[in-house]
Amino acid sequence: MLAPVYIVGIGMTHFGKRFDESVKSLTASVTNAALADAGVTSQDIQAAWFSNTRQPMLEGQNTIRGQIALKHAGIEGVPIVNIENACASGSTAVLQAMNAIRAGMVELALVVGTEKMVFPDRQEQVAAAFAGGTDIHDRQGVLDYIVEIGGELPGVGRSLFMDLYAAQAKAHMQTFGSTQEDFARIAANTHGHGKHNPKAQYRTAFSVQQVLNDKPIVDPFTRAMCAPVSDGAAAVVLCSEEKLKQLGRSKAVKISACALLSTTSRDKFDYQQHIGRRAANLAYEQAGLGPTEVDVIEVHDATAYATMQQIENLGLCEPGNVGERLRAGDFALGGHQPVNPSGGLLAKGHPVGATGLAQLYELCAQLRGECGARQVAGARVGIAENGGGFLGVEEGATTVTIVEKVKA
Amino acid sequence: MLAPVYIVGIGMTHFGKRFDESVKSLTASVTNAALADAGVTSQDIQAAWFSNTRQPMLEGQNTIRGQIALKHAGIEGVPIVNIENACASGSTAVLQAMNAIRAGMVELALVVGTEKMVFPDRQEQVAAAFAGGTDIHDRQGVLDYIVEIGGELPGVGRSLFMDLYAAQAKAHMQTFGSTQEDFARIAANTHGHGKHNPKAQYRTAFSVQQVLNDKPIVDPFTRAMCAPVSDGAAAVVLCSEEKLKQLGRSKAVKISACALLSTTSRDKFDYQQHIGRRAANLAYEQAGLGPTEVDVIEVHDATAYATMQQIENLGLCEPGNVGERLRAGDFALGGHQPVNPSGGLLAKGHPVGATGLAQLYELCAQLRGECGARQVAGARVGIAENGGGFLGVEEGATTVTIVEKVKA
Numbered sequence: 001m002l003a004p005v006y007i008v009g010i011g012m013t014h015f016g017k018r019f020d021e022s023v024k025s026l027t028a029s030v031t032n033a034a035l036a037d038a039g040v041t042s043q044d045i046q047a048a049w050f051s052n053t054r055q056p057m058l059e060g061q062n063t064i065r066g067q068i069a070l071k072h073a074g075i076e077g078v079p080i081v082n083i084e085n086a087c088a089s090g091s092t093a094v095l096q097a098m099n100a101i102r103a104g105m106v107e108l109a110l111v112v113g114t115e116k117m118v119f120p121d122r123q124e125q126v127a128a129a130f131a132g133g134t135d136i137h138d139r140q141g142v143l144d145y146i147v148e149i150g151g152e153l154p155g156v157g158r159s160l161f162m163d164l165y166a167a168q169a170k171a172h173m174q175t176f177g178s179t180q181e182d183f184a185r186i187a188a189n190t191h192g193h194g195k196h197n198p199k200a201q202y203r204t205a206f207s208v209q210q211v212l213n214d215k216p217i218v219d220p221f222t223r224a225m226c227a228p229v230s231d232g233a234a235a236v237v238l239c240s241e242e243k244l245k246q247l248g249r250s251k252a253v254k255i256s257a258c259a260l261l262s263t264t265s266r267d268k269f270d271y272q273q274h275i276g277r278r279a280a281n282l283a284y285e286q287a288g289l290g291p292t293e294v295d296v297i298e299v300h301d302a303t304a305y306a307t308m309q310q311i312e313n314l315g316l317c318e319p320g321n322v323g324e325r326l327r328a329g330d331f332a333l334g335g336h337q338p339v340n341p342s343g344g345l346l347a348k349g350h351p352v353g354a355t356g357l358a359q360l361y362e363l364c365a366q367l368r369g370e371c372g373a374r375q376v377a378g379a380r381v382g383i384a385e386n387g388g389g390f391l392g393v394e395e396g397a398t399t400v401t402i403v404e405k406v407k408a
Numbered sequence: 409m410l411a412p413v414y415i416v417g418i419g420m421t422h423f424g425k426r427f428d429e430s431v432k433s434l435t436a437s438v439t440n441a442a443l444a445d446a447g448v449t450s451q452d453i454q455a456a457w458f459s460n461t462r463q464p465m466l467e468g469q470n471t472i473r474g475q476i477a478l479k480h481a482g483i484e485g486v487p488i489v490n491i492e493n494a495c496a497s498g499s500t501a502v503l504q505a506m507n508a509i510r511a512g513m514v515e516l517a518l519v520v521g522t523e524k525m526v527f528p529d530r531q532e533q534v535a536a537a538f539a540g541g542t543d544i545h546d547r548q549g550v551l552d553y554i555v556e557i558g559g560e561l562p563g564v565g566r567s568l569f570m571d572l573y574a575a576q577a578k579a580h581m582q583t584f585g586s587t588q589e590d591f592a593r594i595a596a597n598t599h600g601h602g603k604h605n606p607k608a609q610y611r612t613a614f615s616v617q618q619v620l621n622d623k624p625i626v627d628p629f630t631r632a633m634c635a636p637v638s639d640g641a642a643a644v645v646l647c648s649e650e651k652l653k654q655l656g657r658s659k660a661v662k663i664s665a666c667a668l669l670s671t672t673s674r675d676k677f678d679y680q681q682h683i684g685r686r687a688a689n690l691a692y693e694q695a696g697l698g699p700t701e702v703d704v705i706e707v708h709d710a711t712a713y714a715t716m717q718q719i720e721n722l723g724l725c726e727p728g729n730v731g732e733r734l735r736a737g738d739f740a741l742g743g744h745q746p747v748n749p750s751g752g753l754l755a756k757g758h759p760v761g762a763t764g765l766a767q768l769y770e771l772c773a774q775l776r777g778e779c780g781a782r783q784v785a786g787a788r789v790g791i792a793e794n795g796g797g798f799l800g801v802e803e804g805a806t807t808v809t810i811v812e813k814v815k816a
Contacts, residue, residue: 002512022545053471056464062540063461063494064797064804067670071799077686079668080805081500084490086471092489096504102511104410132470137430260487262475278485389472391479396472397488 002286005098006244006252007403009038009237012361015349016201017118018231023055026233027069027114034110034235039249042074045237046106049081049097051089051113051353057129058119069114079106086133086388087300088260089113090234090356091399095258097238107243113358114233115351126229130159133389133396145393149268150174158217161302162226164390166218169305173220175269176320180220183304184211185326187225187346190301193333194343196374201230201349225304230349234357236364253364257286257402268393275398276313276385283383283400284315291315294402295379296366297337298359300387301344310385311339314400333374341366341374356386360401367405380405410694411510414652414660415811417446417645420769423757424609425526426639431463434641435477435522442518442643447657450482453645454514457489457501459521459761465537466527477522487514494541494796495708496668497521498642498764499807503666505646515651521766522641523759534637538567541797541804553801557676558582566625569710570634572798574626577713581628583677584728588628591712592619593734595633595754598709601741602751604782609638609757633712638757642765644772661772665694665810676801683806684721684793691791691808692723699723702810703787704774705745706767708795709752718793719747722808741782749774749782764794768809775813788813 011033013026021029027050035042050066061068066082079100085092090113097109119126134142142160143153151167154160172178188208194200206214206224214222244252259282266273284290291314299310308322316337317325325331331339342348342362345355363382365371382403389396419441421434429437435458443450458474469476474490487508493500498521505517527534542550550568551561559575562568580586596616602608614622614632622630652660667690674681692698699722707718716730724745725733733739739747750756750770753763771790773779790811797804 024545056537056540057468057470059544060465060536060540061544062465062537063492063497064541064799065492067797067799067804068543071671071673076670077672078670079503080493080670081504081668082492084471084473084492085488089471095487096489096507099504099507099511099513102513103507104510105507128468129464129470132464132468133472135476136467136469137432260489262484262486262488263479264485265479389475391472391475396475 003102004241005101005255006239007236007255007360007364008239008244008247008249008252009034010361010364011037012199012234012358013232014199015230015232015351021231023052023114023116024069024072027112028073030233030235031073031075031112034237038237039247040108040237044108045075045078045110046108047079047100048075048110048112049083049093051083051093052115053084053086053089053352054115054117054129057132058122058125075110085397087352087355088386088388088397088399089353091386091401092260092397094236095260095399098255098258101238101240107240109238110235111238111357112233112235113354113356115353116231117229117351118231130161134160135391155218161390162218162221165303165305166221169220172305178308178320178323181208182308182323182326183220183225184208186304186307187211189326189332190340190344190346191224193341193374194347197343197348200343200347201228202347221303227302227345227350230351232349232351232354234354234361236357236360251368252406253367254404254406255401256404257283258399259283259286260397260399263391263394263396265392271319274313275394276310276387279398279400280314283402287402289381294337294381294383296341296363296376296382297339298342298362298384299339300385301340301346302350304346307339314383314385338376341376356399359384359386363403367403412649413506413509413663414647415644415663415768415772416647416652416655416657416660417442418769418772419445420607420642420766421640422607423638423640423759429639431460431522431524432477432480435520436481438641438643439481439483439518439520442645446645447655448516448645452516453483453486453518454516455487455508456483456518456520457491457505459491459497459501460523461492461494461497461760462523462525462537465540466530466533483518493805495760495763496794496796496805496807497761499794499809500668500805502644502768503668503807506663506666509646509648515648517646518643519646519765520641520643521762521764523761524639525637525759526639535567538569542568543799563626569798570626570629573711573713574629577628580713586716586728586731589616590716590731590734591628591633592616594712594715595619597734597740598748598752598754599632601749601782602755605751605756608751608755609636610755629711635710635753635758638759640757640759640762642762642769644765644768659776660814661775662812662814663809664812665691666807667691667694668805668807671799671802671804673800679727682721683802684718684795687806687808688722691810695810697789702745702789702791704749704771704784704790705747706750706770706792707747708793709748709754710758712754715747722791722793746784749784764807767792767794771811775811
């Protein structure tokens with residue numbers, strides 16, 4: 001039995017094209033917000049983990065990114081560790097901080113994810129940084145996989161990840177009869193949620209037809225089904241059970257599970273062994289609860305297909321049934337198990353290193369009942385799936401985290 | 409009291425210009441060596457941490473470097489985390505693995521550091537990757553610091569870090585009366601050790617005069633006083649106390665301390681608050697022992713000045729006395745407390761992400777009595793200092809690790 005760890009403070013910047021901001025300024029802003037929310041000061045933080053994936057390739061800043069950005073935020077002297085696990089970096093960093101707390105190394109820790117990705121004058125480097133999330137010495141392996149599952153070879157001027165997701169979507173349509181309209185329905189559902197999130201990059205509702213009519217990216221996806229390029233930061237303050245008693249924060253949220261896994265050499269159509277499903281099963285086991293007990297869900301929807309895949313992986317419904325459940329309104333605000341009430345990556349935005357932490361921000365805010373128009377009524381258990389990179393037949397790394405409202 | 413963690417397997421490749429190797433091949437080679445040494449297989453590894461700092465900027469491979477390289481080595485499916493803390497990445501990764509073991513997340517973990525830095529056709533990127541270890545948005549701050557402590561502004565065609573170390577060396581000469589000959593003596597001492605290390609990049613002994621006569625790099629350093637650019641990998645297999653009983657490895661080494669810290673805004677001449685000293689003090693406290701009890705020392709000698717600085721920081725002698733102790737042979741093989749019996753970074757080489765793990769490789773091999781001509785007789789306690797990046801007035805991150813021979 002692993003010792004409990006609590007989230008006692010959360011912070012998130014507005015996500016979007018933040019031309020006037022830097023990694024330093026975003027980090028300072030989100031750190032101050034999370035510390036204030038926890039009711040602690042920078043002096044109380046005993047260690048920090050920093051999640052960022054783009055500074056080396058986009059700004060030439062490598063290695064001690066966290067020390068540099070956090071010093072600007074008043075955090076120095078303490079252990080600081082830089083974590084990278086592609087789009088799963090933020091949640092991976094949380095797991096490292098949880099381990100340090102459980103190990104007795106520290107009692108109060110800060111985890112910050114910050115990403116500056118919007119550089120209109122560096123489109124080539126931005127594309128290269130995305131491509132770097134696959135094995136760059138085995139481009140042929142990625143192309144072979146795309147073709148093998150029935151996809152189209154990559155086009156020019158878009159992220160390789162969109163081609164990968166599109167190929168997977170097509171394979172899913174072939175196997176389970178899902179349709180482009182299902183993906184459009186997912187996107188409409190998600191954008192409808194994002195409209196209510198004041199920190200989201202896009203706050204425009206779309207009808208299913210509007211999603212279908214949006215600019216085509218790669219068949220079967222239109223623009224409204226794909227996550228944008230974003231700047232932003234998110235942070236959490238974590239503590240031990242003993243420290244929580246000292247702090248006496250009534251808003252604390254318990255992390256009941258945090259399961260990180262890497263890809264395997266599974267058969268490409270064996271969805272039962274999908275990294276997302278394996279991580280979900282492990283997380284449910286750690287938390288001692290099952291999919292029916294989850295009230296609010298955040299999945300890593302770099303595309304609308306990913307939402308479908310992860311709803312299945314999390315065991316929220318049988319493969320092939322997502323469309324039906326969507327039409328019944330189960331995954332919408334007000335429905336049975338709302339998915340991506342934050343607007344997900346599609347509407348909220350996807351500043352890679354911050355994304356996993358922004359999911360936890362949303363779940364905590366939901367469990368604390370602070371989400372206003374996007375509030376999931378009575379939410380007590382939240383789950384987040386955060387997957388990153390591509391290796392073999394799936395994400396290189398995936399984390400599934402379960403959080404629970406602390407019983408009063 | 410933190411739970412004990414043990415090193416049950418070690419591996420290291422030959423360091424040097426490994427033109428025919430890649431991050432994948434070096435990782436596979438060192439992983440196989442460490443697993444074989446531990447008497448376990450890739451299937452036994454429950455989680456892995458990967459330390460690399462150069463792939464994004466030199467190869468365009470970012471984010472899931474560890475998953476890619478380790479899959480090639482037969483490690484997949486398990487949690488894998490990519491760690492970056494500049495030249496202190498390897499030891500920082502070890503601390504993350506220790507935390508996971510102490511937290512009860514896993515019982516047997518692998519930590520690998522691999523770096524491919526020798527790209528003769530990419531000199532500009534190699535220099536940029538080094539520069540990325542400082543705050544690239546505050547170059548002026550670095551220059552101001554160099555001038556303030558009496559150094560020369562950076563020259564063209566060499567790493568900014570050499571200029572930083574040179575300025576610090578000059579400040580030390582001014583304050584404590586240390587001399588260029590002291591640095592030459594240190595380099596001669598270290599190269600004399602490296603001659604006996606079959607895995608070292610350079611195995612050429614130098615007299616003090618030969619060091620002084622070597623090609624000038626930046627006053628007061630000649631080439632023999634500066635670490636080369638290197639390729640290489642090193643790995644350790646870690647386990648819990650319970651797992652050690654199961655494995656029954658008589659060669660196991662106990663990690664009694666691993667103290668990671670980040671830089672502070674201290675006064676630039678307040679050596680008592682140097683990050684290396686603070687980390688050393690913390691490590692001694694964790695291990696419950698002091699400098700006089702240390703038998704074998706590995707310090708992060710990116711330059712010969714760093715050796716002097718860290719001998720002082722580790723409390724092995726008073727500031728300003730290193731020269732005298734050197735002349736007495738105290739830090740040489742056969743002396744009282746041999747420093748860098750491996751040949752250190754100067755002779756052994758400095759493949760950044762692997763360096764901290766190579767220090768632990770050396771200390772374990774020493775404690776196990778396997779070092780042949782460079783063996784420190786009767787070594788029971790070893791200490792390693794691994795510092796990385798530059799921020800403010802010192803390294804951005806420094807780790808001090810203490811290992812002990814397990815009493816039979």
